[in-house]
Amino acid sequence: MDFSLNFIKQFVDIKSSAQELAKLLTSAGLEIENLEKTADDWVFSAEVTTNRYDWLSIIGIAQEVAAVSGKKINLKYPRTKTTPKIEKKKIIINNLEDCPYYLGRTIKKTKVGQSPEWLKKLLINCKIASVNNIVDATNYCMLKWGNPLHAFDLDKIEGDICIRRAKDKENFIGIDQKQRTLTPENLVVADSKKVIALAGVMGAKNTEVTADTKNIFLEAAKFSPTTVRRSRRGVGLDTESSYRFERRVSELCLEYASGEAVDLILKLAKGEFGGYKKVGRKTEEKPKQITISLTKMKNYLGTDFRLPEVKKILNSLNCKVKKVSADKIKVKPALSRFDLAREVDVYEEFARIYGYNKIKAKLPFVIKDLKKNPVLDKEENSWKFKNKIRDFVALLGFSEIITYSMENRKELAIITKERGLSLRNPLRSQENSLRPRLSLGMIKSIKHNLNRGKEDLTFFEIADIYKKKSKNKVKESSFLSLGVTGDKERFFQLKGAVWEVLSYLNIKPAVSENTMASFSNSLELKAEGKIIGFMAKLDQKVKNKFGLKEDLFISELDLDLLEQLKKGKKFRSFSKFPAVWRDISLAIDKNIKFRKISKIIEEGSQYLSDLKIVDTYQGKNLPKDHFGFTLRLFYQSSQKTLNSDQVDIYHNQIREKLHDKKGIILR
C-alpha cells in the first residue's frame, strides 16, 4: 500500500518528520519499505500484513499514526443520500456467499473531465494514475475508506444488474483492453446481455466511463475474499481493487465510501443525485469483549508493566478498557478490529505499541526439564546418521550435490521402471513427478559440469525418494547416491567408495550381478537378505540420450536400511609381524570372472592377508581371448615372522590350485 503523508495529515496532526514516522510505524508492525520525497509531500510504501485490512485505507493508517504518536484522529463521517430509490433497475445477487451486500447509486447529467490539481497530485502520491474526475473520485474514496468502488456508464447497462458466476468460456474485455476467457470460477457483474465487470477485480471496456458519459451507476459492494482471489488468479490479474477485496472490506465504511464518492462527483462533475438501492445484508457481528489477566499477560510477554500503561495503549487503538478486578480488565476492540478475538491478540496489540524491542532478551530454560523420549531419539539419531555418512563420503573425495526432488515423468522412465509419484499441480512439465530414484538428478548435474569442461567427476547426494505404496499411501526413504565419471577403471573407484562406506558401518554385503533397465552392467548389493543398493554403469543409449561426454558409474544405497543394519565397532588387534609377498603371473580366459580366481586364492592359505593386481597386459604373447596380469599375494601371521621357505610352500600350494583350473594359465 502506497500512501501520501499529506493525505494522512488531513486526519491527524503530525509533528514528527517522515523518517521518524516511518520508523515508528515499522516498529509497530506497519513496515515502511520505502520512503520517497516529492515536491511537497512524502510517499510511503508499506507492507500490510494480511490480517490488517483496515490498513489498506488512509483512515486506518491515520488511526495507527495517532496511536504511535499519542494523538487523536480527526474524522468526520459523511451524511449519505439514500433517497430516492432506484426503481427502473433490479439488482440480483445469485449467491450471497459470493456477494453478501451490494449498494448502487446513480448520478445524472454529469460532465466528465479532468480532475483538479489537488486530486491528481494526491492520487499520484498514492501511486494511482489520474483518469478523469469520475474515476478519480471513486479512487479517492477507495483510498480513504478502503472500499473499492466502480463507476459504470449507466446508459450502456442494458436491463437489470446481476451478480453471478461466469459461464464457461464467456468473454471479457477489461478496461485494460485485454480479452480474457472466463470460467465459472470467475464472479461477474452482468447486465441482461453481457458481462460488465469482473466482480471486485476490473470493470469491462463496454461500460467504461468515457468523455461522452452522462449518467453514472456507482457500485459499492462486499465480495467474498476467496471468490475474488480465485477469480483474479484464474485470469492472472492483480488490481488495487482485488487486493482490498481479498483481504476483506469493511461493511461499516461501505456506505461512507459510496456516499462521499457521490458528493465528490457532484462537486467535480456537476450533475444530480439519481437514486439508491441496496441488496443483500450486512453479516458482520460486532467484535466481542475479551477478559485479560494482567499477571498472565506479563508472564506471556516476559516483561513488567502497569495497568495505566496498558489502558493508555489500548485506548489509543480505539479499544475500550474496563477494570474488573485488581488483576483483570475487559477489553472491547474497535469496531473495525475483527482480528482481535482472544487474549493473545490483545497481548500483541499492547506489545507492538509498547515496543517489542523494549522487552528484554532472556535465555530460558526448559533444558533441565527436558526428558529423553524414544520418538525424539529416533528422529535425532537418523539426522546424526545422515550427517556422519555425508562427512564420511566427503572424506572419500566426493562432492555433495543437491538436486530437485521432482523430475519429468518421461525422463524418469528412461532410467527406472519404477513410477514416480505425480503432482496434481506441477509448476512446469520438467518437474511433474516426485522421484523414485536419485540417479536422474545425478545425471543432470554431471552433464552440467561435463559440458563446462570438467572431467573425472565424483559426486554424491543424500536425499529422499518417494514411492506410491497404495492408492492413498506413500513411502518416503532416505538414499545415498554416488556418481563417478571417466574411463572404465573409474568404476573401481566407485566400488572402493561403496566398500569404504559399508565397512565404516560394519556391514558385509553379498554381491551378485543383475540386470537393470538403462544400465549396461550392474551389481546388486544385499545384506541380511535385504537389497541395500546397486552399483552400475550407465547404458550407452542412455548416456547418449542425455548427451554425456564421459561414461558414468552410479551407485545408490538405501540409507534407512543401512541405519538399521549398521553394527557397532570394537577394536580388532592387528599383526605385529611383517607381511611377505610373492608375485604370480597369470593369463586367464576372458570369460572367467576375476572373482573366481580371487576366491581360489583367498581360500588357498590361512596366512594370506592381502591381494592386489600389480600389472596387467594384453597382446601377442598371450593365447587368443586371454587376458594377463600379475598378482601380488601378501602372507602374514599374527604369531610370528614367516620365513622365506614357509612362504614358498604356501605360495606353491596356491599356484597348484590355480594350475588345475581350466582357463587359467600360469606363466
Place this chain on the structure above:
Amino acid sequence: MAEEIKNIKESFKKDLEKAENKDSLENLKVKYLGRKSKISQLFSNIPNLAKQERGHWGKELNILKNKISSAIKEKLSKEVQKEEKIDLTYPAKYPQKGSIHILSSVTKEICLIFKELGFNVIEGNEVEDEWHNFSALNIPLDHPSRDAFDTFYLDLDKKDKKSGSWLLRSHTSPSQIRIMQQVDPPLAVISPGRVYRPDVVDATHSFMFYQIEGFVVGQDISFSHLKGVLLYFARQFFSQEVQLRFRPHFFPFTEPSAEVDVSCVICSQKNKQKNKERCPVCKGKGWLEILGCGMIHPNVLEACNIDSKKYQGFAFGMGVDRIIMQKYQINDIRLFYENDKNFLKQFPL
C-alpha cells in the same frame, strides 16, 4: 718426499676446483685417498726411508691425507646441499578433496547452535497432509496458501477425511506438529529440511528450498525467552556484535508474531547514512530480514492436544538459502541447485 707432497697438494687444489658435482668429488676420493692413490704409494714407501725421517714424513702424509679428506668432505657436503635444493615455487598439486554442499553444512551449523541450548533435531517427512501442513497450524480452509498456486498437491487419494489431500510440505512445521502430538511438553525442537512452493524459478525464487524451524513449549516460556534464544543464535551464527530488531508481523500460527532483522553483517550498519556507497546487501537500510517468529497460537497447541491454559511457547522459522545468500553475498538462488563444480569447491565444508 717434500717435492712429492707439494705436487700432490697442487694437483689436488686444481682438481678440487674443477670438481663440480658429487660424482667428480667421489672420483677425487678414489684418486687421492684410494688404495692405488699416490698417498698410499708414499705411505708404503715410508719403510724404505731413513729411520729418523720415517716419523716426520709419516706425520706429514697423515696431515695431508686428513686435509684432503676433509676438503673433499666439505665440498661434498656443500654439493649435497646444493643438489637437494628444489624449486619450491612450482605450483601445488592438490589432493582430490571432497566437499559438503553449503546448504547442508550451514543447516547443520545452525542446528548445532540450537542443540547447544538443548534442542532436539527432527527432520520428519516431506510428503505431508493438509491437516498437518495447514489445519493444525490455525490456517483457515480458505487461506490463500492452501491454493494450488502456493502448494504442490500429490495425485493420490486422501488418507481420510480429516487428513485431507496429500501434499509436499510448504514449511517444516508439519513435522513439528507431529512431535507435539506425540510427545508431552516440555519440548524444544529444531527441524531442518527441504520444503516446496510452486514459485517460478528466478534469481531469488525456487520451488524447492531449505528451511529451519524451531519451537519451545513449557509452562513459563515467554516472548522474552524467544528474544533470548534468537539473540543467542544470531550471535553464534553471525558475530558477537550483531543486534536484532523485532518488528510486529502476522502469521496465523503465532500471536504475538514478529519478523526479525539482524543488523547488516556486511556493512555493520556503517554506510547507513552514506548514500554514495550503499551497502549492496542491506541496500543502506542497515538491517536484514532473517526470520519470522512468535508465541505459538493457543489454537495450534490445542490442535495437538496440549492444554493452552497450562502451557505456552514460541516458534520461529528461517530460510536457509536466503541466510546463506546474505552472509556470503550469493546473488542467485539457482546456484545452489545447479551444482557447478566451480560453486561447490568454493565452500568445501
